[in-house]
Amino acid sequence: MTFDEGQGYVVLATIAVPLLAALVLVFTPGHQKMLVRYISAVTGAIVAGLSIYIFAAYQLDGSDAQMRLQWVWVENTAFLGKDGITLNLAVDGISALMALLTGVVAFAGALASWKLDFRNKDFYILYWTLLAGVYGTFFSYDLFFFFFFYELAVMPLYLLIGVWGSTRKEYGAAKLTLMLVGGSVLIWIGIFAVFHEANLGTFDMEQLWAAGRDGTLSPTFQKVFFPFMVVGCGVLAALWPFHTWSPDGHMAAPTAVSMVHAGVLMKLGAFGIIRLGIQMMPVGAEFWMPTLMVLGVIGAVYGATAALTQRDFKLISGYSSVSHMGYVLMGLATMNQIGVTGAVLQMYSHGVMTALVFLMIGALYDQAHTRDLKDFGGIAKVMPLWVIFYGIAGLANVGLPGFSGFTAEFHIFVGTFRSYPVFGALAIFAAALAAAYMLRMFAIVFFGPFNVRWSDLKDLTPLERLSGGMLIASIVIMGVWWAPFTDRVGQTVTLLPGVTG
Amino acid sequence: MRDYTIFIPEYIAAGSAVGIIGIELFWPKFRKDWLAYITAVAALGWFVAGLFFIGKDPNSFQGLIRSDDFTTYFRLLAAGIVIVVALMSATHMRTRTKTVAEYYGLLLVAGCGMVYMAAATELLTAYIALELLSFSLYILVGYLKRDNLSSEASLKYILLGAFSSAMFLYGMSLIYGVTGTTYYEGIAEGLAARGPGTDPAVIVGMMLILAGVGFKVSAAPFHMWAPDAYQGAPLPITAFLSTASKAAGFALILRLFTGALIVDAAEWRWAVAALAAVTMTLGNLVAIQQSNLKRLVAYSSIGQVGYMLITIAAIGYGDAKVGQDASSALLLHIAGYVIATLALFAALTAAYNRTGREDIAGLRGLAETQPFLALVITIALFSFAGLPPFAGFATKLFMFQGATTDELLWVVGLAVLNSFISLYYYLMIVRQMYLFDPIGDVGRWKVSPVLWCLAAVLMVGVLFIGVYPGPVFELTERAAQPLFDAAGLGGVQVQRP
Numbered sequence: 002m003t004f005d006e007g008q009g010y011v012v013l014a015t016i017a018v019p020l021l022a023a024l025v026l027v028f029t030p031g032h033q034k035m036l037v038r039y040i041s042a043v044t045g046a047i048v049a050g051l052s053i054y055i056f057a058a059y060q061l062d063g064s065d066a067q068m069r070l071q072w073v074w075v076e077n078t079a080f081l082g083k084d085g086i087t088l089n090l091a092v093d094g095i096s097a098l099m100a101l102l103t104g105v106v107a108f109a110g111a112l113a114s115w116k117l118d119f120r121n122k123d124f125y126i127l128y129w130t131l132l133a134g135v136y137g138t139f140f141s142y143d144l145f146f147f148f149f150f151y152e153l154a155v156m157p158l159y160l161l162i163g164v165w166g167s168t169r170k171e172y173g174a175a176k177l178t179l180m181l182v183g184g185s186v187l188i189w190i191g192i193f194a195v196f197h198e199a200n201l202g203t204f205d206m207e208q209l210w211a212a213g214r215d216g217t218l219s220p221t222f223q224k225v226f227f228p229f230m231v232v233g234c235g236v237l238a239a240l241w242p243f244h245t246w247s248p249d250g251h252m253a254a255p256t257a258v259s260m261v262h263a264g265v266l267m268k269l270g271a272f273g274i275i276r277l278g279i280q281m282m283p284v285g286a287e288f289w290m291p292t293l294m295v296l297g298v299i300g301a302v303y304g305a306t307a308a309l310t311q312r313d314f315k316l317i318s319g320y321s322s323v324s325h326m327g328y329v330l331m332g333l334a335t336m337n338q339i340g341v342t343g344a345v346l347q348m349y350s351h352g353v354m355t356a357l358v359f360l361m362i363g364a365l366y367d368q369a370h371t372r373d374l375k376d377f378g379g380i381a382k383v384m385p386l387w388v389i390f391y392g393i394a395g396l397a398n399v400g401l402p403g404f405s406g407f408t409a410e411f412h413i414f415v416g417t418f419r420s421y422p423v424f425g426a427l428a429i430f431a432a433a434l435a436a437a438y439m440l441r442m443f444a445i446v447f448f449g450p451f452n453v454r455w456s457d458l459k460d461l462t463p464l465e466r467l468s469g470g471m472l473i474a475s476i477v478i479m480g481v482w483w484a485p486f487t488d489r490v491g492q493t494v495t496l497l498p499g500v501t502g
Numbered sequence: 503m504r505d506y507t508i509f510i511p512e513y514i515a516a517g518s519a520v521g522i523i524g525i526e527l528f529w530p531k532f533r534k535d536w537l538a539y540i541t542a543v544a545a546l547g548w549f550v551a552g553l554f555f556i557g558k559d560p561n562s563f564q565g566l567i568r569s570d571d572f573t574t575y576f577r578l579l580a581a582g583i584v585i586v587v588a589l590m591s592a593t594h595m596r597t598r599t600k601t602v603a604e605y606y607g608l609l610l611v612a613g614c615g616m617v618y619m620a621a622a623t624e625l626l627t628a629y630i631a632l633e634l635l636s637f638s639l640y641i642l643v644g645y646l647k648r649d650n651l652s653s654e655a656s657l658k659y660i661l662l663g664a665f666s667s668a669m670f671l672y673g674m675s676l677i678y679g680v681t682g683t684t685y686y687e688g689i690a691e692g693l694a695a696r697g698p699g700t701d702p703a704v705i706v707g708m709m710l711i712l713a714g715v716g717f718k719v720s721a722a723p724f725h726m727w728a729p730d731a732y733q734g735a736p737l738p739i740t741a742f743l744s745t746a747s748k749a750a751g752f753a754l755i756l757r758l759f760t761g762a763l764i765v766d767a768a769e770w771r772w773a774v775a776a777l778a779a780v781t782m783t784l785g786n787l788v789a790i791q792q793s794n795l796k797r798l799v800a801y802s803s804i805g806q807v808g809y810m811l812i813t814i815a816a817i818g819y820g821d822a823k824v825g826q827d828a829s830s831a832l833l834l835h836i837a838g839y840v841i842a843t844l845a846l847f848a849a850l851t852a853a854y855n856r857t858g859r860e861d862i863a864g865l866r867g868l869a870e871t872q873p874f875l876a877l878v879i880t881i882a883l884f885s886f887a888g889l890p891p892f893a894g895f896a897t898k899l900f901m902f903q904g905a906t907t908d909e910l911l912w913v914v915g916l917a918v919l920n921s922f923i924s925l926y927y928y929l930m931i932v933r934q935m936y937l938f939d940p941i942g943d944v945g946r947w948k949v950s951p952v953l954w955c956l957a958a959v960l961m962v963g964v965l966f967i968g969v970y971p972g973p974v975f976e977l978t979e980r981a982a983q984p985l986f987d988a989a990g991l992g993g994v995q996v997q998r999p
Binding site: 074175186 | 826827830831873884889890891895899900902903904906907911914915918919921922925926929932933936937970971972975976979
């Protein structure tokens with residue numbers, strides 16, 4: 002076993018460990034609630050460790066896909082040719098960063114669900130299945146498995162939200178599931194078309210990417226099917242006007258699911274746009290990117306405006322996510338080095354800070370059982386640590402220097418100004434709106450007149466401090482020392498077809 | 503050549519059928535559920551005997567019946583289905599009827615009918631096999647004599663079945679009139695020799711045959727019998743209807759259309775594509791409004807038939823390579839569909855034995871009272887909807903992929919869209935089980951060990967095909983091979999359009 006092959010097994014382990022945990026939990030008695038929690042916490046720690054290892058071990062030597070692992074699955078059967086379907090796992094600069102994000106958020110989410118008492122075994126089974134799907138999507142270099150894991154990640158959401166959710170959970174769960182699967186339908190049709198048009202007899206994505214570059218997928222074909230892939234994935238990335246599931250879904254979801262969903266799952270959508278759109282159909286990307294830019298800007302401004310008027314914590318964060326994913330789409334649409342890099346950084350940055358926001362909302366809601374801003378006031382008096390944590394998340398959200406949001410958004414704005422100056426100005430306007438809705442919320446909740454009704458609120462538990470601390474560390478590290486992040490992402494972004502320097 | 507050894511597996515099945523009827527005749531006190539287990543053991547023997555035929559050289563019985571890997575595939579499938587359905591019936595039928603020997607006997611006989619629908623290479627043999635299956639099912643559907651719904655279902659099924667048989671026969675006679683033979687290879691030769699140009703008799707004949715088999719697999723607009731028959735039949739027979747009867751229909755279609763009618767594919771392929779589009783859309787849209795589980799499954803299986811018909815259209819549109827790919831993918835999908843359906847019905851039977859309710863609301867809170875059954879039902883439904891990591895995802899993907907030709911891309915797109923629609927009503931069932939509390943104060947209850955094991959084994963099967971379809975796919979490819987072997991048609995090189 003060579004070193005590279007050995008690392009391939011590390012990549013495989015990120016998928017296998019969560020699945021194994023789910024399997025172990027299936028056979029754990031349901032009333033052993035503490036045992037279930039320990040298993041999940043250990044799994045979370047292992048997964049986070051593996052993710053950090055993958056991120057750190059990714060070589061900055063100019064090569065793209067590393068830590069490769071290939072297991073032939075089906076070949077030379079029916080329409081499948083030599084390479085057929087292969088469990089083809091590898092890491093590039095983008096997925097290395099996404100792995101880090103997933104590891105941190107998954108561990109934090111597992112700890113955040115410690116308090117959960119109602120059928121927590123079933124909850125964690127679905128939770129770890131979902132995360133195996135997320136890792137699988139990030140690492141798959143095979144179209145079949147890419148879609149397989151993508152769907153695997155989306156599927157458990159219905160039950161996770163429907164059973165363990167809160168406000169209007171049935172509506173939120175059904176709306177979210179149907180809209181996301183509706184997006185998958187478009188991707189599925191796109192996959193059939195690509196496989197048929199390329200006619201290589203394989204689902205190997207690298208061969209299909211090559212087909213996209215050398216014209217085997219004809220320009221007309223790419224222009225027709227690029228929207229299928231991008232809208233299909235865009236639903237998950239809250240692409241305006243397909244974002245409407247996001248506020249309802251986030252409002253209904255339980256804390257850990259909100260964290261993982263807003264933190265990681267929405268990134269699968271943007272990641273899919275890179276993998277299936279930019280990499281597979283460069284001509285289509287060139288043709289459609291201005292449209293995506295317009296939709297991204299609308300999403301960014303619209304999300305921020307809508308967040309300004311909401312009274313529910315989770316709705317504010319839901320709309321704020323729409324706004325921030327709008328930035329990601331804008332960054333991708335610039336199609337220049339710095340903009341696309343910024344988009345990937347923003348995927349990470351938004352992931353960790355949104356996870357922190359939802360963690361804090363959960364910490365408050367579990368005690369207060371209301372999320373209406375107007376019910377609160379002067380919380381800083383009783384929950385000082387909570388206020389600090391939430392404040393950091395909020396400031397990162399706004400894009401204050403020193404936090405990850407600044408690094409990411411700065412890249413995006415520079416990239417946008419280079420390609421589309423007008424939209425760059427609009428994006429900065431949206432960032433100003435973000436400051437407005439965040440400060441409005443701080444003013445009402447943190448400070449303001451103290452409501453005695455809340456005098457017996459408790460501050461963060463040790464576990465919440467631990468999981469919040471991890472997320473804050475991730476935010477701050479990227480804010481002050483972004484070289485490891487930009488180097489890894491940049492190395493891959495340079496190699497993307499159609500991205501200018 | 504008269505080689506009677508190719509019938510050995512069915513000697514076992516049919517002999518056991520007679521034996522089982524004899525047991526109850528001479529020994530009326532014999533325990534009813536033991537008859538079910540005897541049936542299962544007999545079917546197991548049948549299955550094992552079938553295993554010996556894998557990979558054997560193709561053999562023909564006077565050009566009427568072919569024994570090759572394709573036949574073997576459906577033989578194993580039939581035996582497997584009979585095993586599962588017999589085990590499912592044990593408790594269910596014991597409490598609902600006084601005499602059950604004919605029930606199990608007919609189950610075995612129906613299975614034999616299914617095998618010979620797949621094996622027949624001559625129109626009349628195919629017709630007789632089809633009627634063998636149908637007549638067994640007419641009786642089985644109406645087996646609960648005291649239940650009005652069951653009798654009504656049987657009557658409706660008989661009338662519409664007879665109607666469709668008449669159409670099938672009329673179509674056959676027209677084809678016979680044109681080609682002068684009823685052997686598939688002779689028909690292929692006759693149609694090829696006829697030269698170009700459209701012959702109304704051929705077109706009408708083919709359309710009538712298509713309508714006849716369309717009835718059997720319940721393709722819209724010939725599906726009207728299905729919901730009523732499904733609803734009235736005893737639950738295990740509903741399972742049998744939606745698996746064996748459909749699989750057998752497709753076996754007959756595959757053999758007939760690839761062997762005999764492929765020469766004039768241009769005359770029927772558009773009709774099959776249209777039939778597929780109508781069938782899946784209608785099945786899925788009507789399924790949304792159902793409140794009875796059996797009717798819902800009936801419409802959902804109509805939707806599934808629509809997906810499967812796409813591959814038949816693809817055989818007509820594509821060359822031999824496309825045809826072979828599409829057929830092997832269809833066989834794989836049938837395997838996945840059959841296993842998932844049986845898993846669903848095993849779980850539903852267990853729930854029905856306990857609650858006696860067959861409406862969707864009857865499953866309320868099942869996740870609380872019987873989490874295992876809720877899990878099995880959810881997995882089966884998600885498999886139908888085509889979600890990973892369950893069988894339906896991989897098999898549907900392969901099937902649609904195999905059927906994607908330039909002319910059929912629109913039907914494939916429609917099919918994917920339909921899978922999405924179907925997810926809605928599957929979620930409605932999942933919602934009842936997981937999102938609502940059970941009615942009244944009921945605690946956990948236990949499932950009988952037989953049904954538990956059955957459901958567990960089938961669930962593992964659904965997961966296996968979904969996660970690692972490779973080995974099964976290779977088997978089905980071998981099973982589809984003989985259909986496209988030029989030598990298999992008595993050395994006739996069939997001219998493809």
